[in-house]
Amino acid sequence: xxxxxxxxxxxxxxxxxxxxxxxxxxxxxxxxxxxxxxxxxxxxxxxxxxxxxxxxxxxxxxxxxxxxxxxxxxxxxxxxxxxxxxxxxxxxxxxxxxxxxxxxxxxxxxxxxxxxxxxxxxxxxxxxxxxxxxxxxxxxxxxxxxxxxxxxxxxxxxxxxxxxxxxxxxxxxxxxxxxxxxxxxxxxxxxxxxxxxxxxxxxxxxxxxxxxxxxxxxxxxxxxx
Amino acid sequence: xxxxxxxxxxxxxxxxxxxxxxxxxxxxxxxxxxxxxxxxxxxxxxxxxxxxxxxxxxxxxxxxxxxxxxxxxxxxxxxxxxxxxxxxxxxxxxxxxxxxxxxxxxxxxxxxxxxxxxxxxxxxxxxxxxxxxxxxxxxxxxxxxxxxxxxxxxxxxxxxxxxxxxxxxxxxxxxxxxxxxxxxxxxxxxxxxxxxxxxxxxxxxxxxxxxxxxxxxxxxxxxxx
DNA sequence: TTATTTATGATAGTATTACTATCTTTTAAA
DNA sequence: TTTAAAAGATAGTAATACTATCATAAATAA
Numbered sequence: 001x002x003x004x005x006x007x008x009x010x011x012x013x014x015x016x017x018x019x020x021x022x023x024x025x026x027x028x029x030x031x032x033x034x035x036x037x038x039x040x041x042x043x044x045x046x047x048x049x050x051x052x053x054x055x056x057x058x059x060x061x062x063x064x065x066x067x068x069x070x071x072x073x074x075x076x077x078x079x080x081x082x083x084x085x086x087x088x089x090x091x092x093x094x095x096x097x098x099x100x101x102x103x104x105x106x107x108x109x110x111x112x113x114x115x116x117x118x119x120x121x122x123x124x125x126x127x128x129x130x131x132x133x134x135x136x137x138x139x140x141x142x143x144x145x146x147x148x149x150x151x152x153x154x155x156x157x158x159x160x161x162x163x164x165x166x167x168x169x170x171x172x173x174x175x176x177x178x179x180x181x182x183x184x185x186x187x188x189x190x191x192x193x194x195x196x197x198x199x200x201x202x203x204x205x206x207x208x209x210x211x212x213x214x215x216x217x218x219x220x221x222x223x224x225x
Numbered sequence: 226x227x228x229x230x231x232x233x234x235x236x237x238x239x240x241x242x243x244x245x246x247x248x249x250x251x252x253x254x255x256x257x258x259x260x261x262x263x264x265x266x267x268x269x270x271x272x273x274x275x276x277x278x279x280x281x282x283x284x285x286x287x288x289x290x291x292x293x294x295x296x297x298x299x300x301x302x303x304x305x306x307x308x309x310x311x312x313x314x315x316x317x318x319x320x321x322x323x324x325x326x327x328x329x330x331x332x333x334x335x336x337x338x339x340x341x342x343x344x345x346x347x348x349x350x351x352x353x354x355x356x357x358x359x360x361x362x363x364x365x366x367x368x369x370x371x372x373x374x375x376x377x378x379x380x381x382x383x384x385x386x387x388x389x390x391x392x393x394x395x396x397x398x399x400x401x402x403x404x405x406x407x408x409x410x411x412x413x414x415x416x417x418x419x420x421x422x423x424x425x426x427x428x429x430x431x432x433x434x435x436x437x438x439x440x441x442x443x444x445x446x447x448x449x450x
Numbered sequence: 451t452t453a454t455t456t457a458t459g460a461t462a463g464t465a466t467t468a469c470t471a472t473c474t475t476t477t478a479a480a
Numbered sequence: 481t482t483t484a485a486a487a488g489a490t491a492g493t494a495a496t497a498c499t500a501t502c503a504t505a506a507a508t509a510a
Contacts, residue, residue, distance in 0.1 A: 016457085038365035044496065050271050055459065060498070117464075130362055137355055139264035141419045156424050172425065173438045176413055179423040180442070183412055191404060194366045197379050198404040199398065213398045217405070221445045241486085248487070267479070269467065280488065453510075458496080467496065476487070 003023045004117070012147045013072045014060050015190070025118035026052045029063055031069055031148055035121050040070060040131045071149050074135040076119065078152035081105065082145065082159060100162055100215060106185035107210045122184050129186045157182060160178035168222040177221065229342070232304045237372045238418040241287050248341035251277045252287055256294055261348050265295060265356040292363070296374050298410045301344065302353050303377035304329065307384060325440060327385055331410035332435045338414035354411045382407060393447040403444065406439055413438065 009019075018024030030051045035043045043066060045059040051093025052058075063069040078217040085105055089098045101102035112120045136150060144150065149158070164171060188199055188210045233242075243249030255276045260268045268291060270284040276284075288294040310330055314323045337345045363376060369375065385403035395417060396402070413424055413435045421427025426434040 021457075045498085049392050055461085056497090057456065057460085057499085097362065102403065133358055134362065137359065137415070138266065138418060145420060150420060153421065156461080157423050175422065176416075176424045176427065176435075176438050177442070178424070179416060180405070180409050181413070183408070186498075187404070187408055188338065188401055190362070190402075195361060195370060195375060197400065199401045200399065201401070210401075213401050214499075216398065217402070217442065217446055221442055246486075271467075272470085280490085282471090282489085283487065286486080290468075293463085451510095452506100455508075456506085458503100458505075461501085462483080463500080464498085466498095467494100469493085469495095471492080472490085473485100474489075474510100476484100476485105480481100480483080 005080075007076055007083070008038045009072065009075065009079075009115060009153065010148055013068055013075065013149060014062055015060075015064060018072075022202045023052070023054060023058060024062055026054075027059060027069075028122070029118045030069050030074075032073065032120055032123050032127060035070075035073075035127050035131065038125075040066070040134060056115065067135075067140075070131060071144065073124065074128060075133065075149060075152045077124050077132075078156050079122075080150065084110075085156070089163075095163055096219070098220065099160075099167055102163060103181060103185065103214045103218065104211055106182060106213060107189065107207055109207065129190050132186065133183075159211050164218075164222065169195065171222055177218065181218060184217075185214060203217050229445070230305075230308060232298065232301055232308070234304075235300065235373055235376065238293055238300065238374065240285075240289060243287050243297075244449055248277070248279060248283060248343075249287055252284060252294075254299075254343045254345070256344055257298065257352060259349050260283050260295075260298075260352050260356065265352075267290070272298065291367075293358075295356060296369065297362045298349065299353060299357050300374060300377045302346075302349050302357075303381050305346065307377065307381045309335075310381070310384065314388075320388055323445065324385075324388050326405060327388060327441075328439045328443065329376055329436055330411065331407060332432055332439060334432065355412065358408075366372060389447065396447055402443065406443060409442075410439060412433065 009017075011017075014210075015046070015122070016024065016205075018028050027048070031043070031048055038047070045066060046056050049056045049059050070120055085102055088105060090091075091099050092098045094100065110121045110125050112122045112199045135145070136153075157175060160181060162173040162215055164174040164177055188201070189207065191198040192201045192205055192210065198208075199215070231244075234242075236242075241249065243253050251396065252273070256268070256273055259273055263272070270288075270291060271281050274281045274284050288297070310327055313330060314326050317323045317326065335346045335350050337347045340364055361369070361378075364367070382400060382403045385406060386399040388403055389399040414432065415427070416423040417426045417430055421430075423436075425438070
């Protein structure tokens with residue numbers, strides 16, 4: 001028997017649930033590939049339709065526009081990651097070990113283990129690094145937020161913030177430190193690979209160094225108190 | 226007599242130097258206003274031309290496309306900020322005080338003091354917060370970087386990294402900490418105003434709290450060593 | 451089983467975007 | 481005063497970001 005993880009997505013993100021049809025799953029699968037290949041700016045529903053072998057109108061029946069699709073993919077990723085974290089930190093009772101594990105999960109490229117799923121997590125990870133912030137860096141961020149589009153991201157941040165507080169109950173900035181860890185796990189990776197002089201890892205290009213940096217940053221902050 | 230600061234821009238960023246003509250200065254001035262109003266996605270050269278009272282073709286004689294214009298504005302901002310930092314930390318001999326000043330300058334909304342300049346720095350500051358990362362979060366980041374488009378950003382980062390090292394010569398991640406401070410000064414501001422639950426400053430919405438957070442983050446990291 | 455809803459395919463069409471080209475007039479420099 | 485450079489005016493094109501319509505296939509309900 002194979003267990004399959006199912007993430008319940010916010011219904012306002014799509015017009016027709018992409019998980020309920022072959023075409024829908026193809027849209028998710030191929031959009032991850034195409035965004036990964038061309039970048040979000042050059043990505044269009046027309047190209048996506050050609051890749052899938054359907055028509056532009058077909059895609060529009062699922063997603064209102066490419067922004068909603070990006071928000072969908074990022075929301076899916078954060079929800080998936082929160083599950084990964086809860087799974088991998090389960091039974092750990094030492095919050096410091098928990099937080100270390102979280103940092104590792106945030107900063108490590110995942111493998112696409114579950115062949116069953118229509119989403120290639122390792123490719124999606126790269127997309128989130130390069131395109132993820134575009135989901136909220138818009139003029140509509142307020143409305144999108146009202147519609148709870150960023151709930152998975154905020155939930156993840158809350159989880160990490162709670163672990164931080166468990167490590168150090170007197171620490172004053174658990175949420176900001178959480179969002180800093182999450183963003184920097186990705187930005188340092190992007191910088192390391194694309195603008196290496198903005199990091200100290202330009203030579204090795206090893207994620208392990210990002211993890212070491214974040215651990216140092218976080219645990220000196222928390223131990224001190 | 227009025228001194229005017231002049232920032233020498235990378236020539237590959239424009240087709241015709243916008244600083245050398247009234248139209249060019251108008252392009253800079255109005256693009257800052259229009260991007261601030263509509264956001265970068267909805268910003269077009271056509272709307273900009275209408276705002277200025279010129280034609281689309283007129284804008285294209287200065288900038289190849291809106292991406293180059295955004296990169297120009299961000300480069301200008303980082304160069305300007307580096308000058309602000311060197312100006313305001315001049316004669317400070319205590320590196321810790323210097324670094325504190327840098328953090329304050331990074332996280333504080335500037336006022337548009339010099340009425341002479343055609344760039345409204347306080348408006349530009351908001352644009353950099355909301356749109357700045359889009360300058361490098363693209364597929365062309367490699368080529369853009371080869372053409373030195375991000376030099377002002379990298380220079381600023383190097384300056385901050387050097388101050389960090391002056392504070393603590395044994396610290397292992399000066400560049401990554403520098404880019405973290407720079408990015409977080411802006412992201413925490415964006416979050417505070419738009420996705421407040423990602424920060425600890427949602428209630429007060431005070432920049433001073435971001436500064437306090439960054440100071441805490443940085444100086445516990447550096448003191449420890 | 452047929453009737454009917456629902457999803458998809460095929461095709462067309464529109465407004466806007468992101469440009470390029472050309473020609474004329476104005477402005478400024480030699 | 482000549483001449484070159486910048487700006488204005490206008491036109492045009494390919495691609496993007498959609499919307500609409502109609503036919504067909506597949507799934508579901510009567």
